[in-house]
Amino acid sequence: xxxxxxxxxxxxxxxxxxxxxxxxxxxxxxxxxxxxxxxxxxxxxxxxxxxxxxxxxxxxxxxxxxxxxxxxxxxxx
Numbered sequence: 001x002x003x004x005x006x007x008x009x010x011x012x013x014x015x016x017x018x019x020x021x022x023x024x025x026x027x028x029x030x031x032x033x034x035x036x037x038x039x040x041x042x043x044x045x046x047x048x049x050x051x052x053x054x055x056x057x058x059x060x061x062x063x064x065x066x067x068x069x070x071x072x073x074x075x076x077x
Contacts, residue, residue, distance in 0.1 A: 002027060003039045007054050010044040 004023060011019075020040050027038050045053050059066065066074050 001033065001037050002031065003041075005041045005043070007043045007045050007058065009047055009050070016042050 004027070006019070006023075020042060023040060024035075024038055027033060028035060059069070063069065068074060
């Protein structure tokens, strides 16, 4: 705990590593969990497959779980 699954358009390795390191650091600092508890995956999805592989199964079917949806915050500040 926690398991963070990232799906995105393809990016270079340096960018992916930088993003994963920042997310990792945030969970260490803000979530307060030990390093051994963090698992992060990165899956690249081609732009032409995004709708079928991500939007329909991951976003539309789980809208109640979205914290930010299409750039809009779904929670009260």
